[in-house]
Amino acid sequence: MSLKEKFEAAGQGQVFEFFESLDGEQKRALESQLEQVDLNELERLNRELVFGGDKGAAMDFSKLKPAPYIPLPSDKTKAPEWAEAKKIGEEAIRAGRVAAFVVAGGQGTRLGFDAPKGLFKVTPVKHKSLFQVFAEKILSASRKYGVSIPWVIMTSHINDAATRAFFEENNFFGLKKEDVIFFKQGLMPAVDTNGKIILENKGKIAMTPDGHGGCLRGMVRSGAAAELKRRGIDCISYFQVDNPLINIIDPYFIGFHIKGGSEMSSKMIPKAYPLEKVGHFCMYDGKLTVVEYSDLPKEYQEKIGANGRLEFIAGSVAIHVIDRNFVERLGGGSESALPFHRADKKIPYVGADGSVVKPEKPNGIKFEMFVFDALPVAANPVIIEGARGDEFSPVKNAEGVDSPLTCKNDQKKQAARWLKRAGEKVETNPGGVPGFDMEISPLFATNEEDFVSNWGALKDKPKIENKLYIQ
Numbered sequence: 338m339s340l341k342e343k344f345e346a347a348g349q350g351q352v353f354e355f356f357e358s359l360d361g362e363q364k365r366a367l368e369s370q371l372e373q374v375d376l377n378e379l380e381r382l383n384r385e386l387v388f389g390g391d392k393g394a395a396m397d398f399s400k401l402k403p404a405p406y407i408p409l410p411s412d413k414t415k416a417p418e419w420a421e422a423k424k425i426g427e428e429a430i431r432a433g434r435v436a437a438f439v440v441a442g443g444q445g446t447r448l449g450f451d452a453p454k455g456l457f458k459v460t461p462v463k464h465k466s467l468f469q470v471f472a473e474k475i476l477s478a479s480r481k482y483g484v485s486i487p488w489v490i491m492t493s494h495i496n497d498a499a500t501r502a503f504f505e506e507n508n509f510f511g512l513k514k515e516d517v518i519f520f521k522q523g524l525m526p527a528v529d530t531n532g533k534i535i536l537e538n539k540g541k542i543a544m545t546p547d548g549h550g551g552c553l554r555g556m557v558r559s560g561a562a563a564e565l566k567r568r569g570i571d572c573i574s575y576f577q578v579d580n581p582l583i584n585i586i587d588p589y590f591i592g593f594h595i596k597g598g599s600e601m602s603s604k605m606i607p608k609a610y611p612l613e614k615v616g617h618f619c620m621y622d623g624k625l626t627v628v629e630y631s632d633l634p635k636e637y638q639e640k641i642g643a644n645g646r647l648e649f650i651a652g653s654v655a656i657h658v659i660d661r662n663f664v665e666r667l668g669g670g671s672e673s674a675l676p677f678h679r680a681d682k683k684i685p686y687v688g689a690d691g692s693v694v695k696p697e698k699p700n701g702i703k704f705e706m707f708v709f710d711a712l713p714v715a716a717n718p719v720i721i722e723g724a725r726g727d728e729f730s731p732v733k734n735a736e737g738v739d740s741p742l743t744c745k746n747d748q749k750k751q752a753a754r755w756l757k758r759a760g761e762k763v764e765t766n767p768g769g770v771p772g773f774d775m776e777i778s779p780l781f782a783t784n785e786e787d788f789v790s791n792w793g794a795l796k797d798k799p800k801i802e803n804k805l806y807i808q
């Protein structure tokens with residue numbers, strides 16, 4: 338069967354609508370794009386997600402239970418279980434078993450920034466980009482533990498070239514070039530509300546990134562997983578590109594993950610308020626599951642438990658340690674191991690006259706996988722509690738919650754809190770935010786314990802004033 342016949346048989350013959358008007362090269366480009374489409378998978382996704390309604394609706398919420406987690410003690414340095422985890426984690430880091438992994442293939446439409454999100458400037462004094470902050474955190478850990486820590490970066494076909502160029506221009510922010518491993522995530526065809534593949538222009542179908550869950554198969558298909566294996570790495574520290582507070586190389590977290598024999602571990606943050614827009618760690622039919630705020634009925638989001646706290650308090654903030662073998666197992670099959678979800682989006686398309694139309698409202702459907710859907714199939718998943726102020730303040734929106742302003746304030750608040758812990762006086766508002774800008778370089782310290790000790794050891798302490806940059 339020819340390619341055209343295959344698409345026609347699958348009810349997708351519209352992709353050839355303008356084929357005869359294309360020149361030879363354009364024809365070949367379209368054909369090579371079409372060859373990558375898995376028509377059987379698409380037929381199933383159309384059946385389940387375009388015509389059948391999302392699976393989330395089928396969940397029996399009365400069966401949901403809160404997921405157990407390891408609570409954060411008031412002083413983790415003094416809690417024996419945490420001290421033991423730290424020791425195990427530090428040994429693993431020193432032994433070179435740990436890599437960092439950021440998923441940076443998203444389109445960041447809510448922020449409305451016209452470049453890869455990792456280039457967005459976030460810090461209060463030096464205006465460092467997200468990528469620079471992460472690079473310095475990794476460099477700092479690699480100096481502390483005397484080991485090289487590879488950093489895997491997942492990009493998409495949209496932002497890959499710009500991302501790589503940014504690292505080249507900035508000399509990889511002091512990291513060794515060979516320790517930064519880029520790969521492009523997979524693509525999925527986008528369809529209209531009738532399940533037909535959208536033509537973006539006469540010679541190209543609309544393909545969109547396959548979601549952060551695409552990182553599992555992307556890592557395997559690109560060879561990044563094999564490269565980590567070659568380097569003896571089995572713990573992958575996973576984080577998102579929008580959160581500069583991330584504690585990337587956290588020995589406590591890595592230690593609990595190893596100690597628990599876990600294939601995929603998570604950090605939870607207690608929700609700040611009942612309807613906070615985060616996923617919820619739940620148990621469902623004995624399996625750990627993340628239920629998105631958009632899928633969980635309000636009464637469950639607000640439900641108060643026997644202890645007077647929110648019953649479903651464990652917010653998922655997309656911070657994980659993933660076992661490399663688990664990535665290879667889940668990402669290695671020909672069929673996707675993770676379910677797809679639908680997202681309704683505005684997708685430019687070619688009109689009947691051949692010109693490109695930019696729609697005002699969502700006209701198409703994109704298929705995405707979510708990384709947390711791997712949790713139900715992970716052996717011994719561990720969840721530990723994290724402190725919000727030291728872990729999580731994402732830049733998602735241009736204004737309001739989770740915006741550049743809230744993130745900057747959270748960085749200043751963290752700096753003030755660490756200084757106070759080190760015995761300094763810092764004027765702050767009742768919310769803990771200092772009224773002036775200051776910033777701590779990750780090369781000085783990436784966590785409170787190290788900050789207090791490094792600050793204590795400083796002979797000439799800088800004055801605590803506006804534009805303070807501790808380095």
Ligand code: UTP
Binds near residue numbers: 442
């Ligand atoms: P978000 O859910 O915030 O999506 O991604 P987004 O596409 O970046 O932003 P909006 O919704 O358009 O505003 C969470 C994390 O997952 C990554 C993002 O780069 C971010 O780190 N991601 C998301 C991918 O790597 N690939 C994807 O296909 C989607």
